[in-house]
Amino acid sequence: MFNQILTATLLLIFNANFILADKAQPNILFITVDDMNWDSVGVYGSKLPEITPNIDSIANEGMLFERAYVQASNCSPSRVVFQSGRYPSSSGMRGFYMVNANYPMLPEVLKNNGYFTAVINKPRDTSFSGDYEKYWDQSIILKGAEKRGAQVYAQGMKDFFSLLDEKNKAFYCLVNIADPHKPFYQDPKSTESGFDEYGPSRIYTSSEITIPEFLPKHPGVKIEMRNYYNSVKRADDCVGAILKSLKDSSYEENTIVIFVSDHGMPLPFAKSSLYQNGIRTPWVMKWPEKIKPGSKDTEHMISAVDFFPTILNICGIRKVKGLEGRSFLPLIQGKTQKYRDHIFAEFNENAIGLVYPTRAVHNKKFAYIFNPWSDGKRTFSSASSFHKSYKVIKELAKTDPTVAKRFNHLSFRELEELYDLENDPDCLNNLAKNPAYQTQLKQLRAKLSQHMSKIGDYALEAIKKRESANELVQFMQEQDMQSIKRAEVIQWKRHKNRVGGTGKNTELFMSPANL
Template sequence: MQRIYIITVLLCAFSLITNASSKIKPNVLFITVDDMNWNSIGAYGCDIPDITPNIDRLAESGLRFEHAYVQASNCSPSRSVFQTSRYPHQSGMRGFFYVDAGFKTLPELLKENGYTTGVINKAADSSLSPDFAKYWDVNLKFKDAEKRSAASYGQQLEDFFIAVKNAKQPFYCVVNVADPHKPFFNDLKSKKQGFDAFKPSKIYKEEEVDVPAFLPDAPMVKNEVLNYFNSVKRGDDCVGAILKVLAKSEYKENTIVIFVSDHGMPLPFAKSSVYPNGIRTPWIVSWPNHIEAGSVNTDNLISAVDFMPTVLDMSGVKMPSGMEGLSFHKALQGKAVSSSEYVFGQFDENAGGIPRPSRTVLSKKYGYVFNAWATGQYPFKCSADSYATHKYMKAQSASKPAVKERLEHWVYRSVEELYDYEKDPDALNNLINDPNYQTVAEQLRKELMKQMQATNDYVLPAFRVRHDKDALNKWMQEEEQKSIHRSEKLQWKRHKNRSGATKGHTQLFLL
């Protein structure tokens, strides 16, 4: 009888310990890389030997989403979605200026619920307003070129862990790896800025890389692609240093690691576009003893709006109203989850404030694109204009008809585009006028219309007059004037914009 009593007591004690441990909030380590194409990673099919072993090991330890997207194809607008679960036109973060949001972001909610929050690198692009302390308990920066140093990322995470240990709270930490953002390793500008002092662990040769199908295959282009992949390698080195510090820490077993890229590679038809090479992202989640190692989700379409509700769900924090995304917590547990048949992406304006609004709706197979600016009067402008690939295309367009055709498409686009991404993943064949695809086009137009109405998209009036170029030009003229006004008044995240220096600007953008 006494033996039964002792066993009962022990079982009750074990139950109490188990219940208590199950209520311990998990830590969240959110790792982003800058400008890395989803398919530049070994786990996502890149065949360059040993290109991303650290990211690959992370995928082997957890779950890889095969159909994952960001909402925007440039830095600050894209990153804002992860922290808000709102589209850029809803949060106001459609450009590179600060906004005054009327809602609480992910780090704010986590802070209110007992988390220590931190950001390593790119605090401005991870925040809506310039009041960084509102979002982040710990804000760690790099000195000069150290943001290209793998060792520096490891040291910064160690410093963050010291702060967390003193706070005695669970943490949410965003680590933003600078690579493979321009300038690439071995670019002239990279050498001048001292970035090349930090070499990737392996340096590739031209014969080891291939030019993507959406770019012209020429020596000048291939050299830039080579420099990009060497920067991908260095970015993976940085991820490895971060994961090594975590593995040696006391937080290893109770930390959810989430890895993404903010958008595609910084070359034409990728970054700053709404094609898959612009908005498709690698998305890996690892959580010891919770997520089956080496699992792959091919069923669901997931996008950046789903990040915040998923993290809140995993953290046991009450969901606020106003979020656009869905929690994929159950999918991480290997359970079936219903999700939308479509994801939506956008581009609004470049870092200098020049508006070129585009919208897209994608299914697993098709993608429809609306370019409000593509009337022939508003050439596309972005940072890639000053890079080697764009310069090559511009220089060779007079003598090479195929290059000229691609350049003109990049610069002027079409008001409407339609692609069969299953057959044409690089968006090379616009099917918008193909009679065999008119049913598909009309269905996707309807889906985009519903989305724009539901999210109060400022581009909706232009979409309604998409067949009238005069009306589109008038709408664009109005947007140009609004953008000039913003550039002259608002507080910007960059030191200059289309109107010049931004120093001294104090106003925040209000919806």
């Protein structure tokens, strides 16, 4: 009898502990990289041998989302979507300035629900404002070469776990790796600045590199692509160091690991564009005992705006008001979800405040892009305009009619663009004026307009007035005026903008919710 009572008691204790363990809030380790194309990753089809074994391991031990996207194709606007759960035009984080929002970011919500929150590198680009303590229990800024060193991230994670041992809390830790952001490994600026102090574990040669179809086959472009892929490799080394630190800690068993890139590679027709190479991202995650290793979702489309509600759902925290995405936890659980056959994206302005409001909707077959700034005169400018590949394209355009046509499109775009993604994944052939594709054009334009109306997008008036060149000019004049005003008075995340230095700017931009 005693043995039976003892056995029953032990079973009760075991079951109670199992239930408590099962209900324990999971830790969230969110790893991002800067400017990495989705197809640069091994499990997404990169043909370079051993390019991303550590990123691949997350997918192999967990789940890969084949159709994952970000909402914006430049740094801070994209990163803040993950933490705000709102589109840039909704949150106010259209560019690289500080925003006064009257709603909480994800780390705030998690803090209020018992989580220890931390960001390692890029807290400025990840937060609405410089009031980091509001969002993060711990924020670490890395500088220079250390932002690209695997050893630095290994030590940073080790220190983080040591600190965590004292807290006895679940954690949300965001680690932002600088690579493969410009300057690339062995770029002249990188060498001169000492950024090459930390090299990749393997160095690829130009003979191993293939130039993507959306860039010209030129030796100068090949050198830049070589340096890019070596930076991709170095980023993967950093991911490996972070994963090893987690494995060496006591937290791995209850930690969800998620990996994404903030947008595409920093080259023409990728970063700062709304083509696939601008907004499609690698998105892999593992969750011990919850996600079956080697899982892959090839059908559903997810995006950055879904991250916030998904994390809350995973952590058992009630959804907050105003989120514009929705949880994809059912997909993680191997189920299906309706209405995941399209995503929306936007670009508003570059890092110094020049405005190019652009909107897009992608589904699995087509991409529609609306460029109200495109008037045949205004020239598009982004960070890539100062790098080698852009300069090569510009020079080749002087003598090569085919390249000239591409350079003209890069510079001026067209009011509307439509691409057949199944047959033209690099978006080389604009079908917007092709009579055979007017049905698709109208359907996607209507879907985008409906979305813009739903979120209160300031550019909705432009798409309504798309047939009036004069009204579009007036729209852009107003956007320029607003941008200049922001540049003169708003706190910026960069040291200069379109009107000069930003050091004396003191105001915070009021998000649409506050206007």
